[in-house]
Amino acid sequence: MTADPILDVAGLTVEYGTDRPSRAVDDISFRLHRGEILGVAGESGSGKSTLMTAVTRLERPPARIVAGSVRYHPRDGEPVDLLGAPNRQLRELRWDRLAVVFQSAMTALNPVMRVGAQFVDVLRAHRRIGRKEAWQRAAELLEMVGIPGDRARNYPHEFSGGMRQRAAIALALACDPEIIVMDEPTTAVDVVMQRQILGRLQELQAQFGFAIVFITHDLSLLVELADRIMIMYAGRVVETGAAATIYRDPLHPYTLGLRDSSPSLHGRPRTVRAIGGSAPDLWDLPKGCAFHPRCPRRTDGCDTVRPPLLTVGGHGTACLLTGPATQEQS
Numbered sequence: 001m002t003a004d005p006i007l008d009v010a011g012l013t014v015e016y017g018t019d020r021p022s023r024a025v026d027d028i029s030f031r032l033h034r035g036e037i038l039g040v041a042g043e044s045g046s047g048k049s050t051l052m053t054a055v056t057r058l059e060r061p062p063a064r065i066v067a068g069s070v071r072y073h074p075r076d077g078e079p080v081d082l083l084g085a086p087n088r089q090l091r092e093l094r095w096d097r098l099a100v101v102f103q104s105a106m107t108a109l110n111p112v113m114r115v116g117a118q119f120v121d122v123l124r125a126h127r128r129i130g131r132k133e134a135w136q137r138a139a140e141l142l143e144m145v146g147i148p149g150d151r152a153r154n155y156p157h158e159f160s161g162g163m164r165q166r167a168a169i170a171l172a173l174a175c176d177p178e179i180i181v182m183d184e185p186t187t188a189v190d191v192v193m194q195r196q197i198l199g200r201l202q203e204l205q206a207q208f209g210f211a212i213v214f215i216t217h218d219l220s221l222l223v224e225l226a227d228r229i230m231i232m233y234a235g236r237v238v239e240t241g242a243a244a245t246i247y248r249d250p251l252h253p254y255t256l257g258l259r260d261s262s263p264s265l266h267g268r269p270r271t272v273r274a275i276g277g278s279a280p281d282l283w284d285l286p287k288g289c290a291f292h293p294r295c296p297r298r299t300d301g302c303d304t305v306r307p308p309l310l311t312v313g314g315h316g317t318a319c320l321l322t323g324p325a326t327q328e329q330s
């Protein structure tokens with residue numbers, strides 16, 4: 001990984017609806033570096049998918065990007081303003097520079113087309129390549145994720161769930177993209193298969209050097225996979241930092257709750273505890289810190305002051321109690 005930014009997101013804000021909009025993503029800024037794996041974690045409804053569909057410009061009404069900027073810095077050429085780019089340019093960039101893998105492989109794979117034919121379509125849309133060569137390439141790509149090349153002739157329903165998911169990842173790799181966004185790409189498969197897929201993904205990432213944004217509700221899964229982690233709550237980033245630091249020494253009580261609500265895959269076993277309460281209603285967010293009604297450490301001010309995300313040495317949190325400002329004072 002180098003410190004070379006490939007994606008620069010600043011102040012991104014996304015709302016659903018217009019009459020009485022709900023703000024699912026609220027003023028989010030982050031930078032993705034070339035070859036980096038950035039994990040985005042948070043409970044269901046925290047805005048992870050909304051954020052990444054907006055970043056990749058796959059947002060659909062009633063979602064509306066109401067503020068911010070998203071700049072993509074290609075390997076070659078000038079930076080591209082993804083929010084201002086015409087549809088034609090966005091279509092050219094998709095698959096080629098920026099690929100997305102969704103939760104359900106069925107979203108990516110057309111059930112009435114042979115799996116290989118879908119690779120051929122993507123390859124021929126972006127590369128000067130003959131049909132025969134494209135089929136060959138489809139077989140090679142499937143083999144890269146551990147599926148025999150001759151299975152390219154199969155239909156998606158002839159694949160197991162794990163194979164479909166691996167095929168969706170192979171399809172994302174087809175045009176050698178610089179960025180791959182993955183939205184819970186392994187939730188539909190069992191844990192053993194999940195670990196196989198993630199292991200292979202890491203090998204491919206090391207080989208080809210693409211950057212990954214990996215979205216999940218499962219923080220423990222990101223510890224091994226990601227370089228950096230961003231924790232989302234109610235549409236905002238509440239903590240960000242190196243993966244190991246976030247997992248070992250979380251600052252925000254929500255991150256701690258998220259960590260302790262999944263079984264430990266690494267290190268000493270610990271008691272699994274669910275975070276009390278439920279995710280807030282975006283139409284009626286608690287005043288102050290949105291997490292305060294559920295926070296075991298809440299204190300005076302948490303219900304009135306909304307803490308900004310403050311970062312020191314690459315580790316940042318938005319918490320009155322544990323933020324860097326507090327630590328410096330103590």
Ligand SMILES: Nc1ncnc2c1ncn2[C@@H]1O[C@H](COP(=O)(O)OP(=O)(O)OP(=O)(O)O)[C@@H](O)[C@H]1O
Nearest residue numbers: 016024043044045046047048049050051062217282
């Ligand atoms: N089409 C929509 N119309 C209105 N609100 C929506 C729509 N899609 C999502 N939302 C709302 O936006 C908020 C963020 O949802 P989003 O799917 O981005 O969260 P998430 O963290 O990705 O959750 P999950 O892990 O369940 O996918 C939620 O409150 C959700 O109800």
